[in-house]
Amino acid sequence: MTDLIRTVQQQPWSLWWIQFRRFARIEIRRNLITKRAWWIYFLAFVPAVIIFIHLIVDRHQPSSMTEDTNILAGIVQLYYVRLGVFFGCLGIFSRLIRGEMIERSLHYYLLSPVRREVILLAKFFAGSVSAVVLFGVALTFDFVLMYIGYGGAGQDFMLHGAGPGQFEAYLLIMVLACLGYGSLFLMLSLMFRNPMPGALLLWGWEAINPVMPSLLQKFSVASYLRHLMPVSVPAEGIFALLTVETEPVAAWVAVIGLLALIAVVLIYCCIRMRRLEIRYTTD
Amino acid sequence: MSVFQHEYRPYEGPTTPLWKRPVVLARYGLAEAWGSKITIGLAVLALLPCLVELVLMYLADNPLAKMLVVGNSKVLEINERFFFNLLEVQSWFALVLAAWIAPRLVSFDLGDNAMPILLSHPISRFGYVLGKFIALVLSLSYVTWIPLLLLFVYQCYASPVPWAVGHLGVAFGLFTGALVWIVVLSLVCLAVSSWVKWRVVATGAIFAVVFVPAGVGGMVSAILRTRWGFLLNVPVVMSELWMRLLGVPPFGNPMFWFPNIAIVSVLVVTSLLCVAVLNARIRAREVVRG
Numbered sequence: 029m030t031d032l033i034r035t036v037q038q039q040p041w042s043l044w045w046i047q048f049r050r051f052a053r054i055e056i057r058r059n060l061i062t063k064r065a066w067w068i069y070f071l072a073f074v075p076a077v078i079i080f081i082h083l084i085v086d087r088h089q090p091s092s093m094t095e096d097t098n099i100l101a102g103i104v105q106l107y108y109v110r111l112g113v114f115f116g117c118l119g120i121f122s123r124l125i126r127g128e129m130i131e132r133s134l135h136y137y138l139l140s141p142v143r144r145e146v147i148l149l150a151k152f153f154a155g156s157v158s159a160v161v162l163f164g165v166a167l168t169f170d171f172v173l174m175y176i177g178y179g180g181a182g183q184d185f186m187l188h189g190a191g192p193g194q195f196e197a198y199l200l201i202m203v204l205a206c207l208g209y210g211s212l213f214l215m216l217s218l219m220f221r222n223p224m225p226g227a228l229l230l231w232g233w234e235a236i237n238p239v240m241p242s243l244l245q246k247f248s249v250a251s252y253l254r255h256l257m258p259v260s261v262p263a264e265g266i267f268a269l270l271t272v273e274t275e276p277v278a279a280w281v282a283v284i285g286l287l288a289l290i291a292v293v294l295i296y297c298c299i300r301m302r303r304l305e306i307r308y309t310t311d
Numbered sequence: 312m313s314v315f316q317h318e319y320r321p322y323e324g325p326t327t328p329l330w331k332r333p334v335v336l337a338r339y340g341l342a343e344a345w346g347s348k349i350t351i352g353l354a355v356l357a358l359l360p361c362l363v364e365l366v367l368m369y370l371a372d373n374p375l376a377k378m379l380v381v382g383n384s385k386v387l388e389i390n391e392r393f394f395f396n397l398l399e400v401q402s403w404f405a406l407v408l409a410a411w412i413a414p415r416l417v418s419f420d421l422g423d424n425a426m427p428i429l430l431s432h433p434i435s436r437f438g439y440v441l442g443k444f445i446a447l448v449l450s451l452s453y454v455t456w457i458p459l460l461l462l463f464v465y466q467c468y469a470s471p472v473p474w475a476v477g478h479l480g481v482a483f484g485l486f487t488g489a490l491v492w493i494v495v496l497s498l499v500c501l502a503v504s505s506w507v508k509w510r511v512v513a514t515g516a517i518f519a520v521v522f523v524p525a526g527v528g529g530m531v532s533a534i535l536r537t538r539w540g541f542l543l544n545v546p547v548v549m550s551e552l553w554m555r556l557l558g559v560p561p562f563g564n565p566m567f568w569f570p571n572i573a574i575v576s577v578l579v580v581t582s583l584l585c586v587a588v589l590n591a592r593i594r595a596r597e598v599v600r601g
Contacts, residue, residue: 074527082534099533111526115519122512130509224514225349225411231518 055154072166079173088177101259121213124151159206197258208249211293218300255282336442344412357404357454372469413500414513430595447497456489484556502585505592538566
């Protein structure tokens with residue numbers, strides 16, 4: 029045990045930290061400040077644009093505030109988690125490794141005197157920061173624009189009522205969704221030459237997960253996030269009949285469960301990264 | 312540079328007729344598309360629902376078997392709704408197949424900067440797109456209207472009561488509905504594949520292009536309290552169109568019951584947008600990044 033601690037202490041942590049920061053900075057710039065990322069901005073901010081039109085066009089009667097709260101919950105649960113964050117993270121995290129392979133530039137990183145785990149974790153961190161910043165800012169816009177039209181009542185709700193709690197819960201959901209989906213897409217891009225079929229199977233799995241038995245529902249990012257929703261959005265139509273209601277899970281259990289899943293996936297990614305070989309002729 | 316040999320003469324032999332040239336590209340496109348084991352796997356998988364429906368049709372048309380399985384219940388009734396459900400299922404499989412095939416047809420040419428070489432041959436940009444379009448339409452026909460019409464023919468043959476004459480509209484609806492979906496889907500998939508260029512990304516982008524507008528439409532409808540936002544939901548719009556073509560009595564959410572002109576407008580605008588994208592992307596140019 030003492031040997032292990034000594035070995036850990038002897039590692040060049042300060043050097044790794046510097047390398048990590050440099051890689052992360054480069055990747056964040058590449059993810060956020062580029063014309064190619066316009067569609068991720070679109071995915072993140074399109075609800076804000078629609079809510080802004082609602083703010084300008086519609087009259088905000090105090091009685092409709094509850095309805096708007098439900099609509100915002102629906103946007104987070106049905107649009108962001110299932111579509112916006114999913115496809116946004118698919119674009120961001122698939123590009124980190126597989127995109128570099130397609131552009132034939134990954135070997136520059138691999139040839140540099142940096143541990144592969146540092147490269148991978150820095151890339152994951154950069155992707156996570158990019159996704160969280162984009163979708164977090166977009167969610168903040170959505171929240172403010174949704175209630176600002178109600179004047180004093182809206183401000184009171186946002187600052188003193190149930191608003192702050194709901195906003196924090198939505199933000200937590202967004203962060204966990206970005207990290208959860210991001211880690212899975214990073215893993216898929218390390219495992220397969222074309223990660224898209226796997227990602228689309230995951231998407232289908234997440235979509236039909238509510239109608240699965242409760243045991244199978246545990247193997248889903250969205251099911252953990254559903255337990256964190258401050259306002260539940262009931263299923264409609266045939267899905268309402270088929271949906272299997274699971275026992276409510278405490279928020280901390282859902283968060284720790286998802287973080288554990290992310291940690292396991294990242295450890296596996298590090299192992300894959302150490303054995304990664306590039307053959308551009310076949311890739 | 313000096314030219315020393317002046318023996319060049321233009322080719323004077325027989326040339327391929329203009330209308331046949333896209334067929335050459337279609338032939339190579341089909342070979343490329345069906346050269347993948349995943350394509351074959353998806354195509355086989357796509358025929359499984361037809362097989363299940365065939366068994367159900369056998370049970371429905373065989374009084375003894377029907378009595379043994381469901382008794383006097385009307386669960387196994389072969390009508391417009393039956394074929395409508397089947398058309399919907401097959402159309403989803405067509406989407407999956409198109410998302411896999413279309414990037415193989417276009418993205419390689421664009422990704423490898425092969426467009427200048429391809430278009431230096433005696434084929435126009437329109438001919439190129441038409442060739443790829445034919446390859447995709449033929450591939451998707453295999454999982455949509457061809458098996459559906461075969462099932463229709465089987466039902467006409469196996470039904471114990473006169474059935475065919477009274478249901479010819481179903482056959483027309485199946486063929487037209489599937490064809491409209493195939494055309495729109497092919498244009499969308501080719502446009503996305505030409506825009507994205509990377510095959511790996513294009514498959515995901517095709518799904519995003521179909522489903523993200525559906526989500527946006529749902530948000531528009533919910534936030535602005537209008538039903539017109541659902542027009543962005545192409546699957547919903549197509550379902551409405553199919554119901555009308557097959558003569559299925561309206562069911563489901565009344566918010567989706569759009570006028571015919573709105574449905575046609577959505578499909579025409581979508582197709583024109585895709586044509587515009589193809590016009591912008593399919594050009595004899597090479598992108599060199601410094």
